Amino acid sequence: MKGKRLLAAMTAGVLALSMAACSKQPADGGQQSAGSGAEKNFPSKQVTIIMPWSLGGGPDTIARQVAAYGEKYLGVPVIVENKTGGAGTIAMNAALQEKDDGYSMVVANGPLFSLTPSFQNVSYTLDDITPLIGMRITEFVVLTNSKSNLKTIDDLKAYAAAGNTIKYATTGGPGNDSYTMIAVLFKMLDIPAEAIPYDGGQDAINALVGGHVDVAIGSPPVYRDYVANGELNCLGTFIPEGVDVEGIGHIPSFKEQGIDVEFTGMDYFAVRSSVPEEHKQILTKFIQDVYADEEFQKAMSEMDMKAWAATEDEIKTMIEEQTEAMKEYIPLIQ
Secondary structure, X not given: OHHHHHHHHHHHHHHHHHHHHHHOOOOOOOOEOOOOOOXXXXXXXXEEEEEOOOOOOHHHHHHHHHHOOHHXXXXXXXXXXXXXXXXXXXXXXXXXHOOOOOOEEEEEEOHHHHOHHHOXXXXXXXXXEEEEEEEEEEOOEEEEEOOXXXXXXXXXXXHHHOXXXXXXXXXXXXXXXXXXXXXXXXXXXXXXXXXXXXXXXXXXXXXXXXXXXXXXXXXXXXXXXXXXXXXEEEEEEOOOOOEEEOOOEEEXXXXXXXXXXXXXXXXXXXXXXXXXXXXHHHHHXXXXXXXXXXXXXXXXXXXXXXXXXXXXXXXXXXXXXXXHHHHHHHHHHO
């Protein structure tokens, strides 16, 4: 009888320990979902968007517009943190060093994977990130200062034929898309040119307006007002069908001008690929909600920009196509 009582006591003790173990909260206070590493209440603190390019450029402008809706659609503040340099690689490396918890997004573009690795030793691949949603299609336009006599491509040729070297501002160095495409353009035109890299589109345009360079490259948010008020002149765009900009009109492509060069770039939001799927879905839904917001759409329209809500698969397909296209251009400038 005594043995039975002892066995019963031992059994009760084991059951008590088992129940205690089952009811014990995890070290994170119960925020983690079983087996996924996801927080039940994600996000519960500030989210950061890491920006590879400088303040005031197209991607930075859109990212800050999106971030302004953090409290409304995500329930927490969202900020933009600029980490410029290295043709975007500094920001990409910084993003990949952050915790894979979804609290850090990064704005990326195609050339970080389709172009930059041909000019720099990079420590990342496309497998390291997951594109969440597109941001914009990049409509690069080549511009000159209206005070100069460089109004057309023929003017550039004549200027070069007179023994001059064109100084042009780009939004980055070798491995950057704007650097590469304008370098290819001048190579095809047999025009001697020297690149002056800047950290972003606004810096490049400021250099052109200030007369520090002969040519610059930019996208609508940074050049539109300068062209509309007569300070800058458009030579052409790499978009094969040309672009129509409100207040300016149609900007012809270089293809339309008989120069066989074209490029359609894009920017997009991404996170580390190891971020929990639940967090990726929440962040994607947040940006989708912002894109659908009428006030956001109005603000974008006023800047003559349009959100590009591409999916992960669409973005990756475009990067693959861009990689193939770059195989034709890269040997011209290496």
